Each structure stands twice: as structure tokens, then as C-alpha cells.
Amino acid sequence: MDTATSADGITIGFEQVGEGPTIVIVGGAFSVAADGGALASALVDVGFRAVTFDRRARGSSGDRRGSLPEDEAHDLAAVIDAVGGDAFVLGHSSGAVLALFAAGRGVPIRSLFLSEPPFRFGTDEPAADLAQRLQKLVDDGKSAEAVVTFQLEGVGLPPEMVESIRQSEQFPPLVLLAQSTVYDATLTAQVSTPTPEMLSVSQPVTILRGEQTFPILITAADRLAQEMPGAELVIVPESVMHRPDPSATARAVRERV
Secondary structure, three states, rough: OOOEOOOOOOOEEEEOOOOOOOOEOOOOOOOOOHHOOOHHHHHHOOEEEEEEOOOOOOOOOOOOOOOHHHHHHHHHHHHEEEEEEEEOOEEEHHHHHHHHHHHHHOOOOOOEEEOOOOOOOOOOOOOHHHHHHHHHHHHHHHHHHHHHHHHHHHHOOHHHHHHHHHHOOOHHHOOOOHHHHHHHHHHHHOOOOOOHHHEEEOOEEEEEEEEOOOOHHHHHHHHHHHHHHOOOEOOOOOOOOEEOOOOHHHHHOOOOO
């Protein structure tokens, strides 16, 4: 794994595979670089160099308590700079929100591919103090409770699904990422409705979503496409329930680059 240094000195770990135009994958909540491996491989298969990275407070990357969305934008900028300064960006879920936020702040990105960004546009917002409560749970050594709280309130998963996850072998790795839930909650609250700077980015924008996914994500993708007249909305039938199909997504990207 290679490393980049963000503007505040935090080390960000990233991996790169393949040859060709560079595309940086920005994962969503609870994801680490390795989770983007299948998508990275599919992108390599269609001629890209694919880069995955650990967002701060995840995996091999460092952290600074109190980090803000602006810091995560600097992290993405540092990774892009480290891989040559010329990259496309494919963000999924909160990673798509971060990618568009970063572009709105002037981070150099050739084109944006936004997969099911969870913009709420002021509807059914989580409680305003969610990020603060998550941070207190983490600080109090209750990381497992922070994960559950974020799943219930931040993501909106049904209680029975959250309990099933808690009883499964999936749960311990999630607990290690508890601090990152604070940053995801902060980001998605700060720009639940995209800012004018985000809506007017100069880069080409492609918005991706599945046919079968959570209704809130269908609404978000479709409305974002309406709010960004130059953006293209692409429905990827193979992507189901907020899981981007690697091969179909890679093909959609390749067709637009």
C-alpha cells in the first residue's frame, strides 16, 4: 500500500492496480480500500488504472479527532496528487457525496461518476445532533453502540437488519471503523442538500443508480440529475440494493471516458 499526506499531515493509505487513465474510487460508509477491489479489477479489465484508498479513520489511514468534510476533501486531493494529479473519480454512497463536495471546492478531477449519493434535500433528515452523539459514544468506549446508532439513524436500516448484522461475523470489523461514522454523519448533514458550488461544478458528471435500490436513493439520484442540467443519469440494472455491480459499472464508466 502506498501513502499520501493530506493537508493537515494525516497519512492516507491507497492502492493502485492496472495501467491506463487513472480513476480513484471513493467508498461509502464502513468501507475500506479492500472493499473496492472487485470494482477496481473490473475497471482494470476495461483499461483503467484503478486506485482505492482508506478514508481517514479507516484501515491504514490516520485520523485527527474533529476532522471535517473539508479535511476529507483534502485527503482525496492528496491521493489524486500522489497518483499523478490527473484522475477521474468514482464515488459510491457517502463517497459520492464526498467526491462532489471535493469537486465543488476545486479539487482537480477530470470527470465525476456518482453512484447512489444519499442526498436528502431536506427530507427525513437524521437528528441534528447525530454526529455529536456518535463521537461521545466512541469517546466513551462504546464503539459498537456508535455503529448501531449510525446504522439505525444515519443510514435508516430496519432494527431487525441491524440486530442481524450485530450478531454476525460482519460486525467486529465495523466496530473498528466507528470513528468514521462521525465523519460520514457530519458530511451528509453539512451537504444533505448540495451547495450551489457542488451543483455548478465544471467537470462532466454521471449519476449512477440501480433499478432496484432503496427509494430514498432513487429520489436522490433523480433529483440530483434534475438539479444539475449538464449531468447524465444512468440506470444500471445489474446494480441491486445499493451494491454497484462491478462489471456493469465499469462498462458505464468506460463508455463515458
